Amino acid sequence: MTGTTMTGASPRAHAGGANRWVILVVLCVSLLFVALDATVLHVAIPSVTEDLRPGPVELLWIVDAYPLVCAALLILFGTLGDRIGRRRVLLLGYAIFGAASAVAALAESASVLIAARALLGIGGAMIMPATLSILRVVFPDRRERATAIGIWTAVAAIGAATGPVLGGFLVQHFWWGSVFLINIPLMALILPLGRWILPESKGSSDGPWDVLGALMAAGGILAVVFGVKRLGTGVGLLDGRALAALCIGAALLILFVRRQRRREHPLIDIGMFSRPAFSTSVGCIIVAMLALVGLELIAVQYLQLVLGLSPLQTGLRMLPLTFAAMAAGATGSYTIRWLGPRRMVCTGFVLTAGAVLLLVLMGQTDWPALMLVSFVMLGFGLQTTLFAAYESMLSEAPPERAGGAAAIGETSYQLGAGMGIALLGSVMNAAYAPGLAAVRGVPAESSAAASHSLGEAYDVAERLGGPAGQALRAAARTSFVHGVHVTLFVSAALLLLGAVAGLRLPRIMDCSAAGQDRDAEPEPLREERPSQGRPHAVKVPAPARPGDVATVESGRTGH
Structure with a gap:
């Protein structure tokens, strides 16, 4: 992109002064929906399984259709927003998200629920790039932008971590479809609010849409x-x-x-990945989200099916993860100036790996104190890594590729969530199934059915009854705990590899004049004369990466 055009109703659309923090609140609420839906269904999985009876592959697709579709389409809708307006795409995403939520809540089959989750992914893919792109426009100063990014990434982690809590409450008091119905009134509220408050911005890049x-x-x-x-x-x-x-x-x-x-106008500038700090940051985001969402799904099943907690109790047990993530996000802008990107990312990964290894001590008995410490370390460590990785990635991208860099970061976020469910879920299934191959007194067909999931094993055991049913239930619990331990070791290894990769990041966060963009000369602001009754438009220079200096004039905003 060579420039950005911002339009909005005066004075609401102006990003100067305190109003930009109001804009940040709206953007974070938008992001909260997207992050929440990545995990809100996890606690409801046992209820969905009982009601819709999906197969093992269908069950995985019900969970990860949303993040995978979202990840696949982020680049597409990010570039669309550059051409027709980011706020316009954001508002359309709100509408699609609300409609898909209604379809998901009323789904009567696994295939309909999978399709609705995919449609939710389309809406999420419209929302996510627009939030970060607008954030970049209204926070041109690097220090303020670091604070805004800290809040933005904290909200993303809070949404992912709060999903099981909210889902547990709703499933316990209503039915599994209620986890989707909550999106409808909230979207109905934020759609007019976003249209009123958010500024419009467009990239001036031409060329075909690939x-x-x-x-x-x-x-x-x-x-x-x-x-x-x-x-x-x-x-x-x-x-x-x-x-x-x-x-x-x-x-x-x-x-x-x-x-x-x-291509002359690519969706992704592949050349950005040749920059070590950029490619490393993207990889760190993927690994961090892989660990967070994948482990969360397994933890929910462990708490409910092994320890016997209710959905609400399960969500409450995971609240420390949310609070720790909030603390890490709130202090992230100070931590990165103190430690620098390299040490901040590595510290976060090592802390998270330690939390994962602590969880290996969990068996078939409940250790609340151990779980509390582990979840606090997990939330703080992952959020620390995510903050530093996002800031480094956005700082490393050249100004003319700022929009593409934002889309790549969000694609990495959603792709990591989807891959976490797929990869760690696959490791879990592979470690769990062999333990049920030869349970004494259990027919082969019953053992095969029980190997699909722990919930299905409990159903098979109940139908068998007697000593055979008890033996199958005990074997399934033991095998599931073994699978959890194997998955935790794999997760810890991936996190430590992420810490090693983080050594390629810059040692310090450069906020000096030397750290500013040298190739982007600010061009003067040009205000078009608005027609009567219509909002005015302001031409501002090219979107800048963190570190660019903004000039904010009375009555208009640019960078």
Whole structure:
């Protein structure tokens, strides 16, 4: 992009003064919905399984259709917002999100629920890029932007962590569909509020919109994840369908990268990944979200099915994670100036790995104190990593690629969430199923059915009854705890690899004049004469990365 046009009703659309913090509140509420829906269904999974009776693959798709579709379409809708207006795309995303929530709440089959979750992903893909793009416009100063990013990333983590709490309350008092109904009145409120408060902004970049490239990326991501999930069901490493999906996905992603290198107006500037700090930050975001969402899904099942907690009790047990994430986000702008991006990311990963290894001590008995300490470390560590990774990524991107960098960061966030469910869920299933292969007194077909999930094992055991049912139930619990331990060790290894990768990040956060963009000269603000009764438009310079200095004049905002 070579510039950005902002339009909005005066004086509401002006980002100067305290009003920009009001805009941040609206943007964070928007993001909260997207992050919340990534995890709000986790506590309701047992109820959904009992009501809709999905198969093991359908169950995984019910959970991760939303983050995967969202991740696949973020680049597409991010570039669309640059052309037709980010606020316009954001408001359309609100409407789609609300409609999809109604369909999901009333779904009577697993296929309808999967389709509704995919539609929610489309709405989320419209909302996420617009929030960060508008944030960049209204917070041009790097220090203020660091504070805003800290709040923004904290809200994302809070949404993901609060999902099980809210979901547990709703499932316990109503039915599983209520976890989606809450979106409808909130969207009805924020749609007119956003239209009234948020400024409009457009990138001035021309060129064709590469829909084919976006579809190639989406197909590649979905194929790879399908292959990983297929392998996780215990079909074997040489399963033809799994290998075919992995090969097709890899081929599509390779073709996508080659296509982006050749195009004059690519969806993603592949050259940005040649910058070590940028590519490392993107990888750290993926690993952090992979750990957060994947472990959260497993923890919810453990708390309910092994320890026997209610959905509400499960959500309350995970509240410390939320509060710790809030604390890390609130102090992030100070921490990064003190530690620097490198040490902040590495410290966050190591702290999170320690929390995961502490959870390995959990068995079939409840240790509330141990879980409290682990969840506090987990929330604080992951949020610390996410904050530093986001700030480093946005600072490293060149000014003319600011919008693309924002979309890449949000794609990484959602892709990490989806891959966490797929990868860690697959590891969990692969470690759980073998323990039920030969339970004494249990028919082979019953053992095969019980190997799909712990909830299904309990159902099979209840139908069998007698000593065989008791033996199957005990074996399923033991096997599930073993699967949790294996998954935790895999997660800790991934987190420590993330800490090693974080050593490539800059040692300090450069806020000096030397750290400003050298290649972007500010151009004068040009105000167009508005027609009567219509909002005026202001032409502002190219979107700047964190570190650019803004000039805020009375009656107009630019950077």
